[in-house]
Amino acid sequence: MKFFKKLFINIIIYLFVLLWVFPVLWVVISSFKNGNELFRYPLTFFPSQPTVQNYIDVWNQFDFMTYMSNSAFITIVATVLTILISAMCGFALAKYHYRWLTIVFIMLLCTTMLPSEVIMKPSFTILYHLGLYDSLWGCIIPCIGTMTGVFLMRQFFITVPDEMLDAARIDGASEGKIFTLIMLPICKSQISILTIFSFKWRWNDYIWPLLALRSKNKYTLQLALRVLSGAEAVNWTALLSASVITVIPVLVIFIVFNRQIMNAGLSAGVKG
Numbered sequence: 001m002k003f004f005k006k007l008f009i010n011i012i013i014y015l016f017v018l019l020w021v022f023p024v025l026w027v028v029i030s031s032f033k034n035g036n037e038l039f040r041y042p043l044t045f046f047p048s049q050p051t052v053q054n055y056i057d058v059w060n061q062f063d064f065m066t067y068m069s070n071s072a073f074i075t076i077v078a079t080v081l082t083i084l085i086s087a088m089c090g091f092a093l094a095k096y097h098y099r100w101l102t103i104v105f106i107m108l109l110c111t112t113m114l115p116s117e118v119i120m121k122p123s124f125t126i127l128y129h130l131g132l133y134d135s136l137w138g139c140i141i142p143c144i145g146t147m148t149g150v151f152l153m154r155q156f157f158i159t160v161p162d163e164m165l166d167a168a169r170i171d172g173a174s175e176g177k178i179f180t181l182i183m184l185p186i187c188k189s190q191i192s193i194l195t196i197f198s199f200k201w202r203w204n205d206y207i208w209p210l211l212a213l214r215s216k217n218k219y220t221l222q223l224a225l226r227v228l229s230g231a232e233a234v235n236w237t238a239l240l241s242a243s244v245i246t247v248i249p250v251l252v253i254f255i256v257f258n259r260q261i262m263n264a265g266l267s268a269g270v271k272g
Contacts, residue, residue, distance in 0.1 A: 026045070027240055027243060027244065028244055029045065029046060029047065030047075030240050031054055031055070031237075031240040031241045031243075031244045032047050032051060032052065032054070033047040033050075033051070033237070034047075034051055034053070034237065038236060038237060038240075054237045054238060054240070055241045055244075055245070057237075057238060057241075058238045058241045058242050058245070061238075062224060062227065062228070062238070062242070064221075064224070064242070064245070066217060067219055067220060067221045067223075067224040068221060068245075070136060070218055070219065070220050070221075071220040071221045071222070072249075074136055074139045074202060074209075074220060075199055075202040075249075077140050078139075078140045078143050078144055078198065078202045079195060079199050079202060081140070081144040082143075082144045082145075082149055082194065082198045083149070083194055083198065085144055085145060085149075085150075086149030086150050086153050086194060087179075087183070087184060087187070087191070088179065089150045089153070089154070090149075090150050090151075090152070090153025090154035090155075090156070090157050091154075091157050091179055091183055093105050093150070093154045093157075094153075094154045094155075094156075094157035094158045094160075095157060095162070095165060105154070108147050108150060109147065109151070111147055112148075116207075120207075120208075120211065123142045124211055124212070127141075127142060127212060132212075133212065133214070134212070134215055134218065135212075135218075136213075136218060138212040138213070139205070139208060139209050139212050139213065139220070142208065142212075143201070143202060143208065146201075148194075148197065149194045149197075149198065152190055152193065152194055153187065153190060153194075156187050157183065160183065160186065165178055165182070168182055192257040193257075195253065195257050196253060196254055196257050196258070199249075199253045200254075203221075203249060203250055204222060205220070205222065206222040206223070209222065209223055221242075221245075221246045222246070224242070225239065225242055225243065225246070228242060
């Protein structure tokens with residue numbers, strides 16, 4: 001009975017996986033089809049004559065290197081700053097015991113109930129008056145403070161014994177050294193999780209770069225994809241190829257940092 005129950009559960013799980021993976025596979029495989037085969041009826045899953053010309057055309061015709069470098073700069077800088085600010089705020093909220101910090105934490109939590117669209121207008125106003133409009137930094141600064149990261153770090157730092165910090169203070173360590181040399185190294189798994197989320201958020205962001213950027217040479221990849229979708233016609237072969245290219249960096253980051261999370265978990269289990 002247990003065998004059939006387990007088999008049934010596994011079948012359901014694999015069906016859900018297939019439902020999620022199938023559209024992704026269809027996009028990837030269709031990106032190797034030419035325009036005629038892409039709209040041939042009846043549709044075929046695998047291309048009869050695979051070609052990489054779509055990728056070559058996209059790379060050469062749409063200045064993809066510029067768009068990718070813009071996206072990489074915004075994503076990497078924003079992710080690093082997000083991790084640093086989230087870790088510092090989480091450490092302060094978890095290990096400094098002041099009444100007003102509790103009030104600050106509650107107020108920060110309340111911001112998670114506001115849709116991002118609500119604060120876009122005041123954020124854009126501040127951005128404009130700071131002279132950051134049509135600047136890559138204008139896409140970075142408004143996004144580096146995320147309560148998700150602060151909450152994640154705070155919940156981890158709460159589990160760290162206060163005696164560890166007291167021992168470091170007795171040895172003469174400053175608060176900066178305690179944070180950088182003790183607290184940061186032991187939260188590698190949380191940093192990896194936040195890196196995956198932050199990288200995905202910033203890399204796939206469309207609305208804020210659309211508001212903050214005007215010059216084409218500062219466009220991100222997501223804005224560049226809009227160029228491929230014209231008002232009257234859509235270049236589907238180029239759009240599919242470009243979409244696959246934009247997915248690769250996120251996939252690489254997930255694979256790399258997911259291993260860090262698994263290794264941290266195994267190390268914790270062995271030490272325990």
